[in-house]
Amino acid sequence: MNNNINLISNQNVGLEKELRRLKQVRITSIICLVVVSLMSILIFVLNLTLPLDSVKKDQNTTAANIALLHQKLITYNLITDRVRNISGIISQREDYTTQLSQILGKLPAGVSMDGLQIDTGKITFSVSSTSLVSINQFIDTMVSFNSQGKIINNLVMQGLSLDTSSGKYDLNMQAGIL
Amino acid sequence: MEVDSKKKFNLEFNNLLILYRHYKDYSLPLGVILACILVIFWVVIPQFQQYLNSQQELKTQMQKLEVLKTNYNFLSNLDSAQSSANLTSLTLALPSGKDFAGMMDAVSFASAKTGVSVGDFQFALGSLSGADSTQGTSAYPSIKIDINLAGDTQSIVKFAQELYKTAPASEITSIKVNGGSSSMTILFYYKPFISQNVDDSQPITILSSQDQALIKNVASWNSSANQSQLPSISSLLSGASSQAGSLGSNSSPF
Numbered sequence: 001m002n003n004n005i006n007l008i009s010n011q012n013v014g015l016e017k018e019l020r021r022l023k024q025v026r027i028t029s030i031i032c033l034v035v036v037s038l039m040s041i042l043i044f045v046l047n048l049t050l051p052l053d054s055v056k057k058d059q060n061t062t063a064a065n066i067a068l069l070h071q072k073l074i075t076y077n078l079i080t081d082r083v084r085n086i087s088g089i090i091s092q093r094e095d096y097t098t099q100l101s102q103i104l105g106k107l108p109a110g111v112s113m114d115g116l117q118i119d120t121g122k123i124t125f126s127v128s129s130t131s132l133v134s135i136n137q138f139i140d141t142m143v144s145f146n147s148q149g150k151i152i153n154n155l156v157m158q159g160l161s162l163d164t165s166s167g168k169y170d171l172n173m174q175a176g177i178l
Numbered sequence: 179m180e181v182d183s184k185k186k187f188n189l190e191f192n193n194l195l196i197l198y199r200h201y202k203d204y205s206l207p208l209g210v211i212l213a214c215i216l217v218i219f220w221v222v223i224p225q226f227q228q229y230l231n232s233q234q235e236l237k238t239q240m241q242k243l244e245v246l247k248t249n250y251n252f253l254s255n256l257d258s259a260q261s262s263a264n265l266t267s268l269t270l271a272l273p274s275g276k277d278f279a280g281m282m283d284a285v286s287f288a289s290a291k292t293g294v295s296v297g298d299f300q301f302a303l304g305s306l307s308g309a310d311s312t313q314g315t316s317a318y319p320s321i322k323i324d325i326n327l328a329g330d331t332q333s334i335v336k337f338a339q340e341l342y343k344t345a346p347a348s349e350i351t352s353i354k355v356n357g358g359s360s361s362m363t364i365l366f367y368y369k370p371f372i373s374q375n376v377d378d379s380q381p382i383t384i385l386s387s388q389d390q391a392l393i394k395n396v397a398s399w400n401s402s403a404n405q406s407q408l409p410s411i412s413s414l415l416s417g418a419s420s421q422a423g424s425l426g427s428n429s430s431p432f
Contacts (some may be wrong), residue, residue, distance in 0.1 A: 010397050029207035032214035036222065043225040050232050055239045062246040066378045069253040074374050075261045078380065081388045083266035085369045086347060088316055093349035097339045104332060113331045116355035134321060
């Protein structure tokens with residue numbers, strides 16, 4: 001049989017194949033077009049719906065209102081500044097008055113404080129009395145303060161002397177103030 | 179040779195023409211797909227990034243607006259008169275400059291209240307060019323005053339206690355008591371005001387309860403504002419300029 005005799009043309013099959021491919025390409029392009037268009041519109045709408053402008057407008061309005069209260073704001077800032085500084089000063093400054101009051105409050109009857117010196121966290125004091133018992137009571141109190149470690153520490157008795165002319169005992173002590 | 183090259187060119191052109199005619203129908207859809215890809219990269223993705231950025235900015239701006247509204251509400255409800263009174267008492271407690279009159283008033287007030295007489299005194303003014311002078315380890319500028327007092331130990335301690343409750347803020351760095359005479363070194367603090375850069379978008383720091391208590395405490399301090407019974411400031415300053423006082427028993431030390 002002659003091979004050239006063929007009623008079904010091979011060219012038609014190829015053409016159909018090509019038409020199908022063309023159709024697929026066209027459909028793909030349309031899908032791409034639709035998807036891209038929808039995405040663009042969606043993003044455009046999303047960008048448009050963000051209330052950035054209205055928020056900025058609100059900000060401007062509120063800022064304009066605050067501008068009328070700047071005097072108050074400055075006053076308040078100055079108050080804050082003063083409070084911070086005063087607080088710092090009060091917390092860092094040495095206040096020996098509490099310790100002194102407690103020491104003076106424990107002076108037994110008949111004992112007087114003749115000398116006192118406070119400098120850089122150290123206290124030196126001299127007391128006098130005609131009674132050695134009272135002096136002893138005072139020493140006991142100071143030793144008690146020292147052992148408690150609340151008011152003074154490093155207590156040193158510098159000297160105990162008797163002034164025969166006045167008949168008074170003089171006691172000199174030194175301690176660190178807590 | 180020339181004829182050959184022309185022929186070759188014509189052949190190639192013909193081939194291209196054939197190819198074009200053959201794939202002509204593909205050109206439009208492929209062009210659309212290419213355009214879509216370009217639009218995605220050049221428009222859609224940047225727009226989406228812009229959307230994300232805008233969302234982030236919106237969040238930031240919303241926070242800023244919230245701060246502004248909070249600040250506005252706070253300032254609207256702030257009592258102007260009370261604020262001014264607080265600032266006045268706080269400024270008396272910590273002056274912005276070297277407040278000699280305030281210092282004199284404080285010493286005078288403590289002296290009058292405790293019965294301690296003030297004798298000689300000496301200022302260490304520091305630089306008069308306006309530069310801050312700090313004493314010792316303190317971070318705050320101060321004026322040092324050495325003062326002689328007459329009174330027993332109890333009175334001197336009371337004087338110190340009273341001085342600590344009197345404006346301007348002070349610190350006693352040394353006390354010497356010897357018999358009936360005493361000397362004291364006092365630092366009177368001051369602090370210049372900071373320059374005010376008003377920024378509405380910064381949240382206002384609300385004073386804590388401790389700060390409020392401190393304001394109340396400072397307002398209760400003795401100050402020149404409530405010392406009408408004391409000698410006038412001018413008379414105190416004339417006493418100060420003489421750099422000397424007497425150890426008498428009068429209530430006014432100067």
